[in-house]
Structure formats: C-alpha cells, structure tokens
Amino acid sequence: MQDQTRIDTSRRGALGWYNRILDTIAAVLMGAIVVVMVVQVFARYVLNDSLIWAEELCRYLLIWITFLFIGIAFERGEFIAIDVLPNALTPRRRFLLKLVVTVPVLIFLWLMVTNGYVHATRFSGQMIPAIDFIWTSLTGASAKAPIVWVYISVPIGSALLIVHMLVSLFFDAKKAFAGANEAAPAPDGA
Numbered sequence: 001m002q003d004q005t006r007i008d009t010s011r012r013g014a015l016g017w018y019n020r021i022l023d024t025i026a027a028v029l030m031g032a033i034v035v036v037m038v039v040q041v042f043a044r045y046v047l048n049d050s051l052i053w054a055e056e057l058c059r060y061l062l063i064w065i066t067f068l069f070i071g072i073a074f075e076r077g078e079f080i081a082i083d084v085l086p087n088a089l090t091p092r093r094r095f096l097l098k099l100v101v102t103v104p105v106l107i108f109l110w111l112m113v114t115n116g117y118v119h120a121t122r123f124s125g126q127m128i129p130a131i132d133f134i135w136t137s138l139t140g141a142s143a144k145a146p147i148v149w150v151y152i153s154v155p156i157g158s159a160l161l162i163v164h165m166l167v168s169l170f171f172d173a174k175k176a177f178a179g180a181n182e183a184a185p186a187p188d189g190a
Helices: 013-045 054-075 091-122 129-139 153-178
Strands: none
Touching: 013 054, 054 129, 054 153, 091 153
16 A cells, blocks of 8 residues: 555655755764764774763664654655555545544554653753763863753654655545546456
C-alpha cells in the first residue's frame, strides 16, 4: 500500500521547500555525528584520551534526526507495511481502510505531542551535561543549555508526523474520490 499512497513531493512549492530544508538539516546533523565520532576515535586511539562529551552529543543529535525525519520516511513510503489486503481493494475502500488504521495512530501521536511537551517542560531546569562541558571548556562560562531542547524533539517530531499523515490522507482522499468506482486491480500473476 505504501507505493500507492506516496505523496508526490516534487521540488516545487511549499512541500519542496520543506523537504529541501529537512534534507539540509539531515545532512548537517549526520555530518556532525560523523565528524564527532571520527574525532572521538582519533582522540581515543591515537592520542590515548577520550572526549567525554562525544557519545552524549551524538545520542542527542540522533534523537533529533529520528524524530524530525520520521515524517519524511512516512511520506516516502519507507515504513514497513503489509499490502495484500489494500492492493486487493478499490481506491475508495483502500482509502477507508487507511482512514480506519490512521485515526488511532493520529490520536496516539496527539498524545505524544501533548504529553511530550509537558514532559519536556517539566525538566527545563536540568542542563545538558555535554553541551555545558563543551561550552565551559571553550569559553570558561556555563552554557546553561536546558535538556528541554532534547526532550522537545518528541512532540515536534510527533507533530510533524501528524502533518505528514494528514497530508497523505488528503491526497489519498482526493485520489480515491476523484474518479468513478474503479475495479479492484488484478491479482499478481493473473
């Protein structure tokens, strides 16, 4: 079902800009992880000294990458799906099945947004040790970077996934109800 529900996100318009911005962020964050890990390996095995902040910083960057790009993975059809039943249905019934499956997921994601925000702000007084250590080493002053910047990735990523799922539902509804009742596609090998 994933191939039929992919959103056409050509590089034009708002969706194109959004995808280009996220692709750039992904490249920068992944590049930062690679650079930090290469420096960590060099420091540990060549200089016989470890960067105590490297693992923590990479973990936080990976958390952000995961939650920011889960919507893009959904949009591109990169989620695992069993598509035997949807492929045997007409477009309208396929859309109704997707709607039945998507609504509980949207409710869960909304709970992730609201509760994730509450959880993130609850720990706004706690500082990120790795960032604070790096900044203190460089400037001599504390960075005072709150851990909320790590925890807020959950509600932001969940909200972005909600948007991606709603856009997908919109395009699927448009496709399902645009034409007359089409017959179900022929089974493979028939």
